[in-house]
Amino acid sequence: xxxxxxxxxxxxxxxxxxxxxxxxxxxxxxxxxxxxxxxxxxxxxxxxxxxxxxxxxxxxxxxxxxxxxxxxxxxxxxxxxxxxxxxxxxxxxxxxxxxxxxxxxxxxxxxxxxxxxxxxxxxxxxxxxxxxxxxxxxxxxxxxxxxxxxxxxxxxxxxxxxxxxxxxxxxxxxxxxxxxxxxxxxxxxxxxxxxxxxxxxxxxxxxxxxxxxxxxxxxxxxxxx
Numbered sequence: 399x400x401x402x403x404x405x406x407x408x409x410x411x412x413x414x415x416x417x418x419x420x421x422x423x424x425x426x427x428x429x430x431x432x433x434x435x436x437x438x439x440x441x442x443x444x445x446x447x448x449x450x451x452x453x454x455x456x457x458x459x460x461x462x463x464x465x466x467x468x469x470x471x472x473x474x475x476x477x478x479x480x481x482x483x484x485x486x487x488x489x490x491x492x493x494x495x496x497x498x499x500x501x502x503x504x505x506x507x508x509x510x511x512x513x514x515x516x517x518x519x520x521x522x523x524x525x526x527x528x529x530x531x532x533x534x535x536x537x538x539x540x541x542x543x544x545x546x547x548x549x550x551x552x553x554x555x556x557x558x559x560x561x562x563x564x565x566x567x568x569x570x571x572x573x574x575x576x577x578x579x580x581x582x583x584x585x586x587x588x589x590x591x592x593x594x595x596x597x598x599x600x601x602x603x604x605x606x607x608x609x610x611x612x613x614x615x616x617x618x619x620x621x622x623x
Contacts, residue, residue: 537579550583550587551587553584554584554587554588557569557584557588558588558589558592562595562596562599563599565596566596566599569581569584569585569596572584573605578608578609578612579612581609582609582612582613582616585609585613586613586616593613597609597610
């Protein structure tokens with residue numbers, strides 16, 4: 399019994415050994431293992447994980463100490479700043495601050511000029527609008543005053559009593575004299591049918607179109623700012 403067990407153990411050990419030799423042979427022949435890699439694997443397996451971690455920490459501390467010493471040596475080679483050097487550095491820093499302040503002041507001044515220019519433009523446009531509105535209101539007041547007079551009403555009645563061609567000639571004379579607004583006031587006071595007949599009698603379509611447009615906008619209020 400013991401002899402049979404020993405035989406089995408020997409066979410298994412020999413099989414594992416042969417398998418290991420075959421694996422190593424395959425690694426070597428396939429170019430995956432050489433002497434350098436073999437030494438690396440042996441060294442890695444020969445050191446425990448705790449020992450490796452301790453070694454790496456020691457190497458890191460030693461490297462940090464070496465770098466600190468090297469930096470100290472480099473710093474020692476740099477001569478200390480003299481009073482003149484410190485003064486020059488302070489003056490340079492002061493000059494940088496002064497230039498920065500001048501640039502900021504210049505930017506603020508440019509912004510103020512831009513705002514003042516835009517404000518002046520706005521005031522100019524507002525003044526122009528106010529002027530146009532006042533002129534419009536004055537014109538409307540004048541029109542209301544003219545159209546409310548008894549003599550104006552009589553003139554409109556007399557104009558409507560004329561034949562269409564005669565009324566057209568009268569309005570054409572006013573237009574030729576530069577008093578187109580008066581002609582429009584007469585047309586506006588007439589009935590829509592009578593005004594349309596007179597406008598249609600004009601030979602010049604441009605004059606008729608101008609009268610129609612003036613009638614259309616007549617009575618509109620000034621636009622809001």
